[in-house]
Amino acid sequence: MAKFTKKKDGDLPAVSTASLPDIVFMLLFFFMTVTTMKDSSLLVENTLPNATEIKKLEKKDRVIYIYVGKPTQEYQSVFGTEPRIQLNDKFANVDEVGSYILAERAKKPQELQNVLTTALKVDKNANMGLITDIKQQLREVNALKVNYTTYEGDAFNNLQ
């Protein structure tokens, strides 16, 4: 019978690569789900404090981020160790916050411009003086909805 003809000696059958696309797709999907888009790299230390009474920031397109904290190691020689504000990819002074908010607001679609939230991502070791100045700036441009972004956890851990 033809079915049982002898194969040539030493000829290994090829490993089936039919499932390779599956594996690749699996990896692709995995990375698609776990990656969060980061639109700016952090120039400041950003260990957020803990809080329990938190609310989720649901709609990402309605949020403007402001980062505050001590500059990271590589920037400390230039910018010192005092907490600084980071807007987009740059360090900024307090008086630039207002115009930044206005610029960001102008970029958003008309119908979202009134419902924007400002997320303050502030390092737990920052002082309130800087935050108060930022808050004052936000009030001046009428960006009154703020969210102090925190981690979920016992708030009393902050005090240590």
Next chain:
Amino acid sequence: MPRRKGAPEVNAGSMADIAFLLLIFFLVTTTIETDAGLDRMLPPIEPPETDVIIRQKNIFTVNINKNGQLLVEDELMNLKDLRKAATAFLENNADGSCNYCKGRKDAASSDNPTKAIISLKNDRETKYSTYITVQNELVGAYNDLRNREAQRLYNRDFTEMESEYLNPETPTATRDDLKDKVKRIQDMFPQKLSEAETSTN
């Protein structure tokens, strides 16, 4: 049966199944990180046109100094006791108009929850982490009271109802239903947390 020469071919038909199994496993276990935090409203920059007169007993003052110590109603207080003190102040109900409050009706404390205001002041050198802890405790006091009333009226927590209401994935019908309930509880204990300008000394 004649012995085969060469290695037999591995059946790769089930490979796809294994791949999908893993894919589904990761899909289920990974959560996409969403930011969360304390929502607050800042006061508008223009002062209100008519001056509202607020009686001193309706204001619960909380001062944080630069060392992170608390001065509550002119007395030094431990942070751990703040939530309880704020809760007691909010539902004190001195004028007896709030029938769901369980306060002590102390004449020297707030009239009713709609009049009670918490005023938070901080020093410029207060650490942000301390400030957040205090904010958390004060918001917690409101949430505790609202949860209690929501449990009594609707048998579920207010915070849970609110997050379901705010979640864009909740069906519209459920949201409309929740809207009135959330509003009702919020009006029972309106959040009046004022953040005055920081003292400089």
